[in-house]
Amino acid sequence: MSKHFKLKRGLNIRLKGAAEAVLEDAPAPKSVAIKPTDFPGLTPKLSVKADAQVKVGDALFFDKYNPEILFTSPVSGTVKAVNRGERRKILEIVVEPNGTNEQAEFTKADPSSLSREEIRDQLLKSGLWPFFKQRPYGVLAKPTDVPTNIVISAFDSAPLAPDYDFLFSKEQSALQTGIDAISKLTDGKVYLGVAPNQSSGVFAALKKVETNTFDGPHPAGNAGVQISKVCPIGKGTVVWTINPQALVYIGRLFQTGKLDMSKTIALTGSEVKAPKYYKTVHGAKLDSLTKGKTTEATKERIISGNVLTGTKVDTDNYLGYFDQQLTVIPEGDDYEFMGWAAPGVDKYSASKAFFSKLFPKKEYVLNANMHGGERAFVLSGQYEKFLPMDILPVHLLKAILVNDIDKMEQLGIYEIVEEDLALCEYACTSKIKVQDILRQGINSMIKELG
Amino acid sequence: MKALRNFFEKTKPHVQKGAKYHWLHSTHDAFFTLAFVQKDTSKSGTHVHDYIDLKRTMGMVVLALVPALLMGMYNIGYQHFGALGQLDTAGFFDLFLFGLLKVLPVIIVSYVVGLGIEFLFAQLRGHEVNEGFLVSGILIPMVMPINTPLWMIGVATAFAVIFGKEVFGGTGMNIWNPALIARAFLFFAYPAQMSGDSVWISASGIESMADGFTGATPMAQAVLGETNLDAWHAFIGLIPGSIGETSTLAILIGAAILIITGIGNWKIMLSTVLGGVFMGILLNIFAVNAYMEMPFWEHLIIGGFAFGAVFMATDPVSAAQTEKGKWIYGFLIGVLAILIRVVNPAYPEGMMLAILLMNTFAPLIDHYIIQGNIKRRLKRVQQSA
Numbered sequence: 001m002s003k004h005f006k007l008k009r010g011l012n013i014r015l016k017g018a019a020e021a022v023l024e025d026a027p028a029p030k031s032v033a034i035k036p037t038d039f040p041g042l043t044p045k046l047s048v049k050a051d052a053q054v055k056v057g058d059a060l061f062f063d064k065y066n067p068e069i070l071f072t073s074p075v076s077g078t079v080k081a082v083n084r085g086e087r088r089k090i091l092e093i094v095v096e097p098n099g100t101n102e103q104a105e106f107t108k109a110d111p112s113s114l115s116r117e118e119i120r121d122q123l124l125k126s127g128l129w130p131f132f133k134q135r136p137y138g139v140l141a142k143p144t145d146v147p148t149n150i151v152i153s154a155f156d157s158a159p160l161a162p163d164y165d166f167l168f169s170k171e172q173s174a175l176q177t178g179i180d181a182i183s184k185l186t187d188g189k190v191y192l193g194v195a196p197n198q199s200s201g202v203f204a205a206l207k208k209v210e211t212n213t214f215d216g217p218h219p220a221g222n223a224g225v226q227i228s229k230v231c232p233i234g235k236g237t238v239v240w241t242i243n244p245q246a247l248v249y250i251g252r253l254f255q256t257g258k259l260d261m262s263k264t265i266a267l268t269g270s271e272v273k274a275p276k277y278y279k280t281v282h283g284a285k286l287d288s289l290t291k292g293k294t295t296e297a298t299k300e301r302i303i304s305g306n307v308l309t310g311t312k313v314d315t316d317n318y319l320g321y322f323d324q325q326l327t328v329i330p331e332g333d334d335y336e337f338m339g340w341a342a343p344g345v346d347k348y349s350a351s352k353a354f355f356s357k358l359f360p361k362k363e364y365v366l367n368a369n370m371h372g373g374e375r376a377f378v379l380s381g382q383y384e385k386f387l388p389m390d391i392l393p394v395h396l397l398k399a400i401l402v403n404d405i406d407k408m409e410q411l412g413i414y415e416i417v418e419e420d421l422a423l424c425e426y427a428c429t430s431k432i433k434v435q436d437i438l439r440q441g442i443n444s445m446i447k448e449l450g
Numbered sequence: 451m452k453a454l455r456n457f458f459e460k461t462k463p464h465v466q467k468g469a470k471y472h473w474l475h476s477t478h479d480a481f482f483t484l485a486f487v488q489k490d491t492s493k494s495g496t497h498v499h500d501y502i503d504l505k506r507t508m509g510m511v512v513l514a515l516v517p518a519l520l521m522g523m524y525n526i527g528y529q530h531f532g533a534l535g536q537l538d539t540a541g542f543f544d545l546f547l548f549g550l551l552k553v554l555p556v557i558i559v560s561y562v563v564g565l566g567i568e569f570l571f572a573q574l575r576g577h578e579v580n581e582g583f584l585v586s587g588i589l590i591p592m593v594m595p596i597n598t599p600l601w602m603i604g605v606a607t608a609f610a611v612i613f614g615k616e617v618f619g620g621t622g623m624n625i626w627n628p629a630l631i632a633r634a635f636l637f638f639a640y641p642a643q644m645s646g647d648s649v650w651i652s653a654s655g656i657e658s659m660a661d662g663f664t665g666a667t668p669m670a671q672a673v674l675g676e677t678n679l680d681a682w683h684a685f686i687g688l689i690p691g692s693i694g695e696t697s698t699l700a701i702l703i704g705a706a707i708l709i710i711t712g713i714g715n716w717k718i719m720l721s722t723v724l725g726g727v728f729m730g731i732l733l734n735i736f737a738v739n740a741y742m743e744m745p746f747w748e749h750l751i752i753g754g755f756a757f758g759a760v761f762m763a764t765d766p767v768s769a770a771q772t773e774k775g776k777w778i779y780g781f782l783i784g785v786l787a788i789l790i791r792v793v794n795p796a797y798p799e800g801m802m803l804a805i806l807l808m809n810t811f812a813p814l815i816d817h818y819i820i821q822g823n824i825k826r827r828l829k830r831v832q833q834s835a
Contacts, residue, residue, distance in 0.1 A: 013498070159498075234831030307497045329498070331491055337451045339487030340505035347501040352712040353510055354501060368491040372503025373483055373578045376622030379507065380771040381715065390830075392772065392823055410824040425496045429507055430622075435495040 007216025019266035029284035033092040038321035057104035057259040072127025074261035074282040076102040108257030111181035131246030138417030149188040157221030158306035162266035165201040174251030193226040269328035308422035332367025350427040375430040386423035400441030476572035480579035514704035521697035523549030582621030589629035592694025595649040606632040650690035695757035718780040722759035725784020758801035772819040
């Protein structure tokens with residue numbers, strides 16, 4: 001049943017600073033936080049006040065419109081602060097660990113012997129439910145839905161992404177228990193997408209999944225791309241996605257009856273002295289990971305996640321909910337004289353208009369500069385090269401800009417989320433904010449059609 | 451360079467909204483961004499952006515146009531001294547310098563008028579100045595006969611920029627290729643000055659032309675049934691014609707630059723040539739007069755066919771936007787250009803009209819390709835469900 005999909009379209013941006021396969025313990029963070037802003041469309045309601053004592057697995061906040069979806073604390077300790085932004089929007093709920101790891105109690109059981117409802121309730125109560133993302137739209141999965149299929153991508157193809165086989169090398173039994181649990185939630189299949197080099201390793205041995213191979217450049221590792229190949233969705237079909245890290249958490253929960261949200265992340269990027277892997281905890285404060293580890297040669301931009309879809313953060317900010325990597329690149333807020341006309345030997349480009357094209361193996365330092373001003377759509381055929389799906393991205397974006405719901409639906413808005421078009425935004429000559437526009441379209445779809 | 455940057459940075463506050471020189475804001479911004487890639491960094495979305503921008507893209511197109519422009523300048527001198535019968539005595543630099551001095555004012559008029567209007571509209575709309583006119587501003591002179599009066603260049607450029615582009619919302623929104631709008635405007639508004647045999651050669655004040663010299667373009671001759679073309683001269687560009695269109699060789703160099711850098715679309719170029727060849731062969735087969743009997747390949751090296759295929763049809767904004775659509779669009783341009791050329795004796799050059807016509811139909815072609823995509827995807831979802 002296993003299929004091999006050869007994907008031609010896409011791009012691996014050759015960035016400098018990939019993590020070496022070395023694992024170290026990061027110092028325990030002084031605080032951890034859960035950020036409601038990691039979930040598009042979520043309206044959080046607090047379950048705790050500042051100074052409350054929480055155990056691992058105690059709820060911090062919940063979804064106002066689906067109150068059974070809880071977001072729980074990954075550590076035991078004191079709720080130190082609820083940080084708010086404009087219009088009192090909740091940005092982060094900060095917990096200061098007390099180091100005891102006191103646990104809220106959950107059921108310890110073999111998921112194969114549990115019913116769908118028991119598994120669902122345990123995931124909701126423990127705060128692991130939010131790891132399910134629903135397609136279409138890439139929003140929180142609804143507990144009342146039964147998805148047609150669940151799709152897991154077993155590799156991350158994004159720039160400088162961590163190697164999942166290294167990250168989860170010791171987690172095979174937790175991964176399997178996690179799959180046993182989630183497979184109860186769908187009547188369809190659990191699809192696992194692997195890269196060609198994963199034919200051996202932890203993911204190759206997993207059971208109760210249908211494994212397909214996706215051979216190609218980024219975004220081959222995106223769940224959206226894999227869904228479009230194995231179980232395309234249209235109006236009315238719901239598919240869930242979940243990442244392997246969440247499977248590990250779920251597996252540990254059912255194996256031990258405890259919530260254990262310790263994780264491994266990759267510290268990457270050209271401004272990191274020695275890029276490698278660090279053991280830390282979910283939502284850790286970033287100074288525990290970056291302090292003293294960057295070159296500080298120039299003004300730095302720290303990104304929770306990868307350079308395409310990650311979030312810009314400061315060292316007093318926190319690791320994102322879904323992020324398994326930190327990337328540090330130069331900010332690049334300098335003027336460059338006649339930069340657009342330079343030959344560009346050192347300027348990596350997806351286009352062929354720079355001499356860097358002559359060095360197809362070299363790794364490059366990329367900064368966060370825009371390299372040009374925003375313009376209307378001028379060139380055509382540029383986006384299609386980076387999206388291995390049968391979708392016309394520019395026409396979809398134009399439908400969004402004129403808010404034409406019918407056209408958005410017809411042109412495939414159900415099938416993609418921001419990360420799938422991130423490469424288009426990177427390569428865009430007109431510097432169009434593709435991901436922002438797409439989210440705007442998804443928001444109107446949710447508003448109009450629910 | 452630091453002094454220049456300081457100047458721009460110091461003057462910036464004076465052109466901000468509310469300041470005294472706000473009306474210069476677009477102009478200041480245009481020159482500042484031309485001289486320096488700005489320090490703005492990504493605020494949302496992807497953190498890294500490609501080094502390519504519209505300035506680089508348009509700069510590449512201008513670079514690709516340079517060989518054809520230089521060759522055009524030389525050819526103007528060549529035709530001039532040819533008309534005088536002095537080719538033996540005039541040297542290479544005499545020829546080139548003569549052409550340069552003739553062409554330079556045309557380019558200056560085109561840029562000054564066009565950019566002036568662009569800056570004005572950018573200011574009114576609160577946009578940044580778009581780089582599109584960097585290319586249009588050089589394309590307009592290159593499609594004009596050398597004897598076009600400068601005031602007509604100015605009027606045509608203004609018409610093209612305002613009615614060909616700005617009324618639709620600026621670069622990226624226009625339906626037709628602005629440079630061809632300028633050419634078409636002159637052709638239909640001033641037919642007396644824009645046709646005949648005298649406009650192609652800069653020979654004003656020449657009383658007696660050398661024997662046998664007519665100044666007619668090969669196409670005008672072909673219409674009359676004189677199809678004894680000197681193919682080598684036509685290929686390297688030593689024939690009468692618009693400023694930039696004569697040298698197929700120089701245009702091919704430009705095409706190579708556009709294709710290697712990926713800026714120009716090879717699909718459109720190739721399909722246009724295929725369309726032209728197809729129609730040429732068809733006409734050869736059913737030939738009833740001398741023009742129809744002219745070998746099909748000669749169509750590719752005379753008139754504006756090569757120039758249009760490489761630089762005009764490929765304008766990404768007015769061309770078809772879908773990849774399949776580009777094949778259809780280009781092929782039909784080739785077919786129509788040769789058809790209009792040969793079958794319509796009133797106007798020997800069909801390329802301009804063929805491209806403008808297909809510009810008009812490009813959205814229709816795209817529409818059917820998009821509908822095809824929608825249907826195909828719907829079917830796929832139904833199959834998997």
